[in-house]
Amino acid sequence: MWKKTRKMKLEFNAEKIFLASELPMSSVFSYFQTAPQGLNNEEVEKRQSLYGRNEVEHEKKMHPLTMLIKAFINPFIGVLTALIIISYIIDVYIAAPEEKDFTSIIIIASMVILSTILRFWQEYKASMSSEALQKMVTNTCTAKRDDGTEHEIGISSLVPGDIVKLAAGDMIPADIRIIETKDLFVSQGTLTGESEAIEKRAETSGGDSRGRSIVELENICFMGSNVVSGSATGIVVSTGNNTYLGTIARSIAGHRASTAFDKGIAKVSMLLIRFMLIMVPFVFLVNGLTKGEWLDAFLFAVSVAVGLTPEMLPMIVTVNLSKGAVAMSRKKTIVKDLNAIQNFGAMNILCTDKTGTLTCDQIVLEKYINADGTSDNSRRILRHAYFNSFFQTGLKNLMDKAILSHVRELEMESVRESYKKVDEIPFDFTRRRMSVVVEDVSGKRQIITKGAVEEMMQICSHTEVGNRVVPFTPELRVKAYEISKRMNRQGLRVLAVAHKSFLSKENNFAVEDESGMVLIGFLAFLDPPKQSAAGAIRQLHAHGIEVKVVSGDNDAVVRTISRQVGIDTTNVLTGAELSVMNDEEKREAVARTRVFAKVTPMQKTEIIALLQTQGNTVGFLGDGINDAAALRQSDIGISVDSAVDIAKESADIILLEKDLMVLENGVIEGRRTFGNIIKYVKMTAGSNFGNMFSVMAASAFLPFLPMLPIHLLVQNLLYDMSQTAIPFDRMDDDYLSKPRRWDASDLSRFMIYTGPISSIFDITTYLLMWHVFGCSSPGAQSLFQSGWFVEGLLSQTLIVHMIRTKKIPFIQSRASWPVMCMTLAIMAAGIIIPFTRFGSCIGLTPLPLSYFPWLAATLIAYCVLTQVVKEWYIRRFKRWL
The missing domain is CATH 1.20.1110.10 (Calcium-transporting ATPase, transmembrane domain)
Incomplete structure (x- = not known):
């Protein structure tokens, strides 16, 4: 397949994609001339010289000579050139020898050179500045190289045959043949316009793949789409302009809306x-x-x-x-699209999540308690939470990192040595929870689940009181909710932990298995408000920008943090309340509400769209997978350098520091x-x-x-x-x-x-x-x-x-x-x-x-x-x- 005699012409080859999809797993590595441990450095260099960098065609960078020629082609220069020709005819060509005069020609030619150089130099400097800014924001991916070691590399360095790992929040870095998945759901909205995520598998369901649209192939992930949930390993099939996205990019390059x-x-x-x-x-x-x-x-x-x-x-x-x-880059604000600057200046409403923007983005595990509110033997709760966070292969969020850090401080990491991972059920934004299945040395198998309190309550049929497992009665549910709410009112973010033991099932666990569980305790995290947040919000208000908090967290936490930073919490609207309103009620509610809590990703997009219909220029600041759609919907999408790939790709502006004061300067x-x-x-x-x-x-x-x-x-x-x-x-x-x-x-x-x-x-x-x-x-x-x-x-x-x-x-x-x-x-x-x-x-x-x-x-x-x-x-x- 890999011809190494000459540089390959980069153009999308649908036949190659269909062929890659139809390959049996037994021959997939030999066909792509790679191995499970990845390519070695020498082979990577060969393939990079053959296929080029993994970059699709954007607006083509103009060669300086082309820029100089364009500077010459304008009405002013055209008239001057005509005058040079006329002066030459009158003062030199038809003039008597003693009357030949080059003065006018020299003067006008000097004006042509001066005007051209002026235009060229200014535009060349602008082009260089823009290019330098673009290089300050890069996306990376995880690839296996050499002996199977996983490396974080720039997406542009990928070559066909590379083995890449995918997790929730990742952008698909190239066209990839999937060889291993776990509940992988991918959004292909950028390619197809469909908002619903679709499942991808290593093995196809059979049938004639040639009779379907190429984007419907179950074991092919396409560059430009993104992982919503789950994880996968795959082999790079095509890169750069040779990808499906590359064909689209070539057709629209130079035709910005x-x-x-x-x-x-x-x-x-x-x-x-x-x-x-x-x-x-x-x-x-x-x-x-x-x-x-x-x-x-x-x-x-x-x-x-x-x-x-x-x-x-x-x-x-x-x-x-x-x-x-x-100038904005000096103030820690990187502009990806120069034309976004005017929308930045026109923004009169900023919608933002609270985590890391209003808060310090330094979440610590403050407490872990039993389901009945006691703290006796509560390290058992921490141990279960640790297994859930450690063994998952998806995107580890700040709370996962806080749990891992706390266990490391307590020197409890050795507890994992007695357990092995059997399976996992990845996180998604509908369930708002994730599960891992572990087995100890005695063969006892259990599923451990942690997630948002309300969603966790829905799957629990029992709870623990003292050391006893008892039915989860309505009275005990009310008590559990009150324990959670009490911590929320203190500004703590709360997750619930549940488990189910002695499982007979051995593998292929799915969402249906998250039922009949036992609630065992709560985790409470502290992410205090930033000292600068209140001042930044006052400054934004002084400059005519209304700040609205749009968060997926529960209303008690969002209300507490918002109040602490000076945002009006008189009206707090939850996603559930928004979903039962008609269109007119939604428009009125969105206009008067400053704080939105427990909203879904699609509701974030809906809120922005409703604000836009009222004549507002709306900015959205987000950094998560669930923020990508809202970033695209907003007039000015703002993310941070530490955001997931899909958020950075969807944004127009990248903040090098997640702080509203930086935003205000921009x-x-x-x-x-x-x-x-x-x-x-x-x-x-x-x-x-x-x-x-x-x-x-x-x-x-x-x-x-x-x-x-x-x-x-x-x-x-x-x-x-x-x-x-x-x-x-x-x-x-x-x-x-x-x-x-x-x-x-x-x-x-x-x-x-x-x-x-x-x-x-x-x-x-x-x-x-x-x-x-x-x-x-x-x-x-x-x-x-x-x-x-x-x-x-x-x-x-x-x-x-x-x-x-x-x-x-x-x-x-x-x-x-x-x-x-x-x-x-x-x-x-x-x-x-x-x-x-x-x-x-x-x-x-x-x-x-x-x-x-x-x-x-x-x-x-x-x-x-x-x-x-x-x-x-x-x-x-x-x-x-």
């Missing part, structure tokens, strides 16, 4: 493009008819189109998101990033809308072009450069104080009210140059163009500071130093250019000193009027950014 943010950005671009399509023909025709120079009119119209095109928008958005992600950074993007969008929309009026007025009434095409392009380049500092700007505290959602409905209104302000002062500059400086004839057009070039550039650059805050700029709110420095540099460049050789080469002329007091007055008046309109706008429409 559009978010509200994506649609909003597209709407801005289309709005400006529509303006451009109306304006460019108008400018071309008016200038051609009034001036008679159709080539100049065409180049001028095209240059205007470039000025109206938001060519920097993709770069500004990418750099903002990338910078935000890097939210603020998300809002800052989103705010800086909105700044650019509104600056671009308002400025370009104003320029449209200015150019149309100048084209209609002037006997010459108000600016040459090269002037417009240089001005546009300098203005674009000034905006590259926006991602490094700060946001006002009041903007960060509440959630921010993308809303493009305000954009058109914003453009209409703010855009024409700049046109007013452009027109006053026309009048100034025409009447005061005598630029009323074609012979004086260079001075006119220089005056408008400087005024237009400076007013456009100042708009950054006028729009970036709803306060008075420079006085009540100052931009960050990169923005201030870039603004000063661009304004200085704009003033100096007409006095330089570069300026004279592009047709500008030095301005008289008497122009600058007029310029200062114009800019001051512009800022004052903009501030007046801004304050009126905020009073009228109750918003700015």
Whole structure:
């Protein structure tokens, strides 16, 4: 099967999967050229070179050369390139030898190189930052290598033929042929859309496997699905793009679903493009008819189109998101999907489990008592709990670890030497319990079960009182519940332990065997609330985020912990209460309730969906197997680095520390990033809308072009450069104080009210140059163009500071130093250019000193009027950014 002569072409082979499914167990190892103890390192290296890394196709990383070419392909560069060609024809190709002039070509080529390098460098840095962040979060699996030793390795290191172990909470790391299972249930929802888990077995039930869908094969687990319960051992059949998931990934790579943010950005671009399509023909025709120079009119119209095109928008958005992600990583928050940042900033409800988030996530076994509440000979309860936790092969939770740790401290681990494991019945979230079957040296076989108190009571027919086993009467049940509730009210999490001895059955134990059991005692665990939790919740509330606790634990414990950290427990809703409500009652209850207890995984998803239908942006923080569906349903899925694989894979954001304070810092950074993007969008929309009026007025009434095409392009380049500092700007505290959602409905209104302000002062500059400086004839057009070039550039650059805050700029709110420095540099460049050789080469002329007091007055008046309109706008429409 394994051809080692050349690198294998990675494509999904359905025939190979069917063949692997049909193999008898006796020949499965020889067919895959492996052994029960796994592959040796030399063979692993050979197969890695043959099949590549176990990675499916995501968004392809763009090669730097491709990125550079893409930076070159944009309207701005296209017009400059056309100007280079025209300049070459006019100034070099058809010019007399003594009149050949390369100056314009050199200047325009320099602009092309500068603009291209600027775009390339910013996007390349953003790409590298994003890639580095992705590498900070990895999933692992357990594989047998060398002599059968189990190793925790990165999923990407798997090769066909590897022997892997699977347990509850694991993601299936490749397409795998199962060779051994124990009550293995797998969720294939990511592949099939079906929410119900299906059972997988080592042996098939027979029949023609070719007549069924490939995902229905009983002994094949597919990459991307996850283990809900049980355990298994299997052989890797296919990896990477050669898996079933790989075929799906290739078909959707590069086709990410559009978010509200994506649609909003597209709407801005289309709005400006529509303006451009109306304006460019108008400018071309008016200038051609009034001036008679159709080539100049065409180049001028095209240059205007470039000025109206938001060519920097993709770069500004990418750099903002990338910078935000890097800043969040410094605050222990890893962003898996850059586009999730805006949802992070928009989140107004956070649903979270309590364990490890509100509590210390350091569970200790506080007490273990008999079923009647006494503590005489209670070590017997601990011994039974230890067997249950030690012998199980599923995912050991924090309480299992607390039991094992406590037994280790008491030096009781030797008790297991007299017992051997016979079988187990894995945990699932419906039963909320798990069982192991053990046998001692005398042959006595017993089933030991531990789990949630209510579910355990349902399978117990007897209990122990003193040293006697007695029927579990209603009175004794009430007493047992009260013992449990009393510990719950102290903030202790309680599990019940039961057993059934002298079993006649020898193997193949199942859920049905969990009946007629004897309740023998309780385990109480303490997970105290974090000292930082109450303060973090207050901070989240102060920033407009309502925290709701959504837990599978019982209501007494959840209520106690929630109250201790300052969450309102007036309304506590349990999963049982939620299940009997109609849709309208559910919507009302979910809106007013802060604490949900004993909810199932599907109810967590339902709660989030109900909140979303009420217009909320909902985040969910979870780290368990039962949280995967809720993480996918939420607007922003948040998990932690220590979470199970399926939770990390389902999340958009990974916290390196399970603390709400870390989350709060990330939210603020998300809002800052989103705010800086909105700044650019509104600056671009308002400025370009104003320029449209200015150019149309100048084209209609002037006997010459108000600016040459090269002037417009240089001005546009300098203005674009000034905006590259926006991602490094700060946001006002009041903007960060509440959630921010993308809303493009305000954009058109914003453009209409703010855009024409700049046109007013452009027109006053026309009048100034025409009447005061005598630029009323074609012979004086260079001075006119220089005056408008400087005024237009400076007013456009100042708009950054006028729009970036709803306060008075420079006085009540100052931009960050990169923005201030870039603004000063661009304004200085704009003033100096007409006095330089570069300026004279592009047709500008030095301005008289008497122009600058007029310029200062114009800019001051512009800022004052903009501030007046801004304050009126905020009073009228109750918003700015």
